[in-house]
Amino acid sequence: MEKIYTRPNALNKSVSGYCPGCMHSTITKITAQVIDELGIGERTVCVLPVGCGTLGALYWNLDMVISAHGRAPAVATGVKRVSPDSVVFTYQGDGDLASIGLSEIMHAANRGENYTVLFINNSIYGMTGGQMAPTTLVGQKTTTTPGGRNPDTDGFPMKMAELIAQLTSPVYVARFAVNTPAYINKAKEGIRKAFQNQLDGKGFSLVEILSNCPTTWGMSPIDTLSYINDNTLAEFPLGVFKDREEEQS
Amino acid sequence: MEQIFMKGCEAIAETAIRAGCRFFAGYPITPQNEMPEYMSRALPRVGGTFVQGESEVASVNMVYGAAAAGTLAMTSSSSPGISLKSEGISHLAGARLPSLIVNVMRAGPGMGTIQPAQNDYFQASKASGHGGFRTITFVPGTLQEAVDLTYLAFEYAVRDHNPVILAPDGFIGAIMEPVTLPDFKEIPETPDWAAIGYGKRGHINLIKSGGATEAEQQEINESAAKLYERWTREDVMVEAYHTEDAEYVFAAYGTSGRICKSAVDELRDRGIKAGLIRPITISPFPYNAFKNLDDTRVKYIIDVEMAIPAQMIEDVKMGVEGKIPIETVLSSGGNIIRTSDIIQKTEALVKEG
Numbered sequence: 001m002e003k004i005y006t007r008p009n010a011l012n013k014s015v016s017g018y019c020p021g022c023m024h025s026t027i028t029k030i031t032a033q034v035i036d037e038l039g040i041g042e043r044t045v046c047v048l049p050v051g052c053g054t055l056g057a058l059y060w061n062l063d064m065v066i067s068a069h070g071r072a073p074a075v076a077t078g079v080k081r082v083s084p085d086s087v088v089f090t091y092q093g094d095g096d097l098a099s100i101g102l103s104e105i106m107h108a109a110n111r112g113e114n115y116t117v118l119f120i121n122n123s124i125y126g127m128t129g130g131q132m133a134p135t136t137l138v139g140q141k142t143t144t145t146p147g148g149r150n151p152d153t154d155g156f157p158m159k160m161a162e163l164i165a166q167l168t169s170p171v172y173v174a175r176f177a178v179n180t181p182a183y184i185n186k187a188k189e190g191i192r193k194a195f196q197n198q199l200d201g202k203g204f205s206l207v208e209i210l211s212n213c214p215t216t217w218g219m220s221p222i223d224t225l226s227y228i229n230d231n232t233l234a235e236f237p238l239g240v241f242k243d244r245e246e247e248q249s
Numbered sequence: 250m251e252q253i254f255m256k257g258c259e260a261i262a263e264t265a266i267r268a269g270c271r272f273f274a275g276y277p278i279t280p281q282n283e284m285p286e287y288m289s290r291a292l293p294r295v296g297g298t299f300v301q302g303e304s305e306v307a308s309v310n311m312v313y314g315a316a317a318a319g320t321l322a323m324t325s326s327s328s329p330g331i332s333l334k335s336e337g338i339s340h341l342a343g344a345r346l347p348s349l350i351v352n353v354m355r356a357g358p359g360m361g362t363i364q365p366a367q368n369d370y371f372q373a374s375k376a377s378g379h380g381g382f383r384t385i386t387f388v389p390g391t392l393q394e395a396v397d398l399t400y401l402a403f404e405y406a407v408r409d410h411n412p413v414i415l416a417p418d419g420f421i422g423a424i425m426e427p428v429t430l431p432d433f434k435e436i437p438e439t440p441d442w443a444a445i446g447y448g449k450r451g452h453i454n455l456i457k458s459g460g461a462t463e464a465e466q467q468e469i470n471e472s473a474a475k476l477y478e479r480w481t482r483e484d485v486m487v488e489a490y491h492t493e494d495a496e497y498v499f500a501a502y503g504t505s506g507r508i509c510k511s512a513v514d515e516l517r518d519r520g521i522k523a524g525l526i527r528p529i530t531i532s533p534f535p536y537n538a539f540k541n542l543d544d545t546r547v548k549y550i551i552d553v554e555m556a557i558p559a560q561m562i563e564d565v566k567m568g569v570e571g572k573i574p575i576e577t578v579l580s581s582g583g584n585i586i587r588t589s590d591i592i593q594k595t596e597a598l599v600k601e602g
Contacts, residue, residue, distance in 0.1 A: 043446030047314070057455055063444040065317040066457040068340050071310035074302065078314020078322065081298045082272050083445040086318070104310070107303035 008032035010041045012061045021221020023211040024052055026178050027120055028059060030188040031091075035062070038195055044087040047076040049096035052126045056091055070101025073108035073117065080115045087198060089116040095125045098134040098160050105164070105206075112169030112203040116194040119160060122211040123232065130216030134158040137235050142216070157235050161208040165241035171197050172205035173242040177233065179212070179225040190240075202244070210236055252427040257392050257417060258283035258325075260428050261351060263291065264396045265323055268403035269434045270349065271297035272322035274311035276304055276330060279363040280419040281353035284325040305330040309337030309350070316346035317456040319443025321403055325351035327419070328361060328369050331377070338412060339378025343458030343469070347406035349399070350377075350384075351415045353422035356583045364583020365419030367503060370560035373416040374531040381470075383477045385484060386414040386532040388502040392426035394529070400431045405484070409476055416531070418555060420504040420585060480533040487535035488527040491517065495524025496546060497595050500539070500565045500575075501553035502528045505586050509553050512591040521599055531561065539568025549598050550575045553591060557581035 007013070010032035018024045035041050046062045048054050050069035057064055063086075067075040072090040080088040097105050097119050105117070124142055125131040131144040135157050139148040165173040172194055176187035187209055194205035210232050212224035219227060240246075255263070262284045265273075273292055275285040289299045298315075302308030308324050315322035326334055331352045341348050352373055356366035373386050385405050389395035395417055402413040439445060444454045460466030488506075491513055492498055499509040506527035516523035526538045539550070550573050552562040557579045565575060578594045580586050 041446075042448050045318070045444050045446055057457065057461075061453060063446050063453050064455045064457075065314065065444050066455070066459075067313070068310060068336055068458075071306065071313075071337070074307040074310035075314035075317070077300060077307075078272065078274070078311040078316070079318045079444065080314075081300065081311075082315045082320035082322075083318040083439075083443075086445045103303055104307050107307065111300075 008036045010035040010044070010061055011059050014058050016059065017055055018052065019215045021212070021214040021224065022052070023122070023178050024120065026184060027118070027187070027209050027211065028056060030184060031118060031191055034188060034192045034195055038192070038199065040087045040195070040199070043085060044089070045079050045083070047072045047079065047088060047090045049090065049092040051093040051096050053091050053093050053096070053120065070096050070099070071104055072096065073101065073104040073113070076115050077108055077111070077113050080113060087195065089118060089195070091118045092120065093126070094119070094121040094123065094133045094135040098158050105160070109164045109170050109204050109206065110167050114198055114201060114203050116198050117204070117206040118191065119206060119208040120211045121160070121208055121236065122213045123157070124213050124216050126213045126216055130213070137231055159236065161206065161241050164206055169204055170206060170242055171203045171244040174240040175208040175210065175236060175238050177210040177228060177238055179210070179228040250429045252429050254425055254427050255392065256283055256425050257395055257422040258353065259287045260392050260396050261399050261415065261417070262287040263430060264399040265349065265403070266291055266295060266297065267431050267433045268400045269321045269436055270323050270403060271295070271436065272312065272315035272320050273297070273324065274300040274302045274308040275324050275326065276302050276308050278327045278330040280355060280365070280422055281325050281327050281351070284351065305333035306336060309334040312348050313337055313340055313344070313346060316341065316348045317344070317444050319439040319445065321347065321407070323349035323351065325353065327353045327355045328357050329359070331369065331372065335378035339380050339382060340458040341412040342378065342382035342384065343380060344456055345410040346412065346456070347410055348412045349402050349406060349415060350412055351417070354416055354418045356581060362583040365423070365504060365555065365585065366581055366583055367418050367505065367555040368581060369416065370531065370554070370556060373414055374534065377414060382473060383532055384412050384414045385409070385480060385530060386416055387529060388531050389415070389417050389421055390503055390506045390527060390529070392421065392424065392428050395421055396428050396430060398529070411476065418503045484530065485533045485535045485537070486529035487538045488525070488529060489538060490525040490527065492524035492526060492542070494522055496522045496548045497524070497551060497598065498542060498547050499523065499525045499551050499553050499591070500561065501525065502531060502561065505553045505555055508586050508588055509591060512588050512595070515588065515592060516595055521595060523595060528561070531564070534564045534568070536564070536568040539565055540570065542569070542573060544572040547573050549573065551578060551591070551594060552576070553578045553586055555580050555584070555586055
């Protein structure tokens with residue numbers, strides 16, 4: 001019989017410690033599938049953030065570097081510049097990338113570093129227990145916005161894909177979701193493209209993936225799917241914000 | 250060997266390249282801009298990489314990445330910039346990544362001034378970031394010494410799997426002196442532990458600056474402590490100048506050290522038996538050089554620093570163990586210590602008897 005589904009080689013056999021229903025598992029899986037399908041595992045370096053994504057250190061079957069909080073794009077710059085044959089990607093959450101690491105991501109994107117950024121945006125700080133992130137929705141309750149995010153004092157959700165797409169250097173900037181099977185398939189193709197661009201030496205690609213956090217959102221996993229549909233997608237529209245390939249064709 | 254007339258920052262940069270450094274990231278700050286500028290010209294010529302980081306924080310983390318991928322890497326900055334880099338220095342030490350950090354020290358605290366000072370002694374020797382790590386920290390007194398120590402710094406970084414700090418004061422970074430440069434080292438193969446993709450290795454490499462468990466973190470700390478302990482036995486560097494019969498012994502490093510040397514010569518011309526203990530490593534500190542002083546002969550130790558309040562004096566006290574009185578001659582704010590102030594102070598002490 002033909003084997004049509006198996007655990008990707010880019011992941012080890014550990015049992016995931018992500019919370020039940022957390023989409024990190026899905027995003028990690030489809031990324032690992034892409035790495036397998038492109039046949040690049042043995043030369044890939046995963047640069048991990050600080051946040052829930054750091055747990056990836058327990059699951060990726062890849063060479064890895066764990067960064068200081070927010071600094072993954074700077075660390076990845078160092079790795080890729082001295083080892084250009086390595087395939088380098090960062091895997092960062094929204095606190096890591098959009099708050100403390102805002103400077104590092106903007107400047108790596110602006111330099112057009114030839115690597116891939118996976119930005120997992122679940123609108124909250126998961127690892128530290130559910131504080132407000134730059135991407136928290138207006139009105140969303142967190143442990144540091146008990147009355148809901150108030151734009152008068154807390155500002156509005158930051159749209160990183162749109163911000164980065166304004167820069168000249170990036171070659172591919174897109175936002176996907178993974179709360180339906182169709183969205184998962186699209187996200188996987190976006191991740192594939194972001195890696196392929198690097199393999200082709202084209203430059204900086206960023207894929208933002210809208211995710212959930214059942215634990216700190218205080219919802220059952222199934223309810224987070226409709227929450228994303230009804231609320232997150234209204235604030236963070238899906239789409240390709242920049243694709244140099246299409247601009248040129 | 251051919252001597253070249255070079256500026257301090259440029260001599261350090263050129264030596265780093267000769268020592269095998271192939272990655273530099275830095276952010277502009279006075280008084281060390283000649284170092285990144287030199288690297289931006291010179292590194293690409295040898296197939297190396299220069300990146301102007303968007304901040305000190307980014308720069309040191311680029312060094313972390315380059316070092317994690319097995320390339321000898323360095324960054325440089327000056328006092329306020331080193332504070333920003335301290336996060337990254339701690340991570341380099343936590344992950345035990347070979348690297349060099351150069352702090353061309355200016356006056357502080359805060360913005361301070363851009364002029365030479367030695368206000369970063371504690372930071373450079375004891376607490377260059379959170380978490381209680383140590384580095385070997387060199388404090389050159391001449392440009393030739395800066396060259397020799399830069400070369401040695403990379404050897405020690407590789408030997409120990411640890412960052413090394415070179416902390417010349419701004420004066421050493423800015424002056425020009427003739428130097429003899431070392432030969433170019435052959436660039437070694439990428440080490441087995443580097444994160445570049447597992448390839449044919451058969452196992453993955455994970456570069457991290459923390460333990461996965463309490464037990465692992467304690468093991469990491471214990472292993473580092475053993476290394477630091479070994480330095481105190483094997484890697485202390487100190488110059489003792491005319492201390493064999495000295496009654497007045499200066500304790501000074503870097504620019505203060507070279508000024509004290511002139512003071513020793515002049516005082517000896519005037520018949521006063523002066524000497525100098527000049528630490529070349531401030532971590533590990535040469536405690537024994539002070540401990541071994543004959544307290545029946547040495548009347549005073551005079552701690553000379555371009556830092557107010559004095560900082561190295563704390564280590565000098567630990568070495569002296571209360572057996573010899575300690576006086577100070579200090580300046581700060583970017584004022585260079587004057588030989589005349591040192592001589593005046595010593596002569597006053599002589600008069601007191």
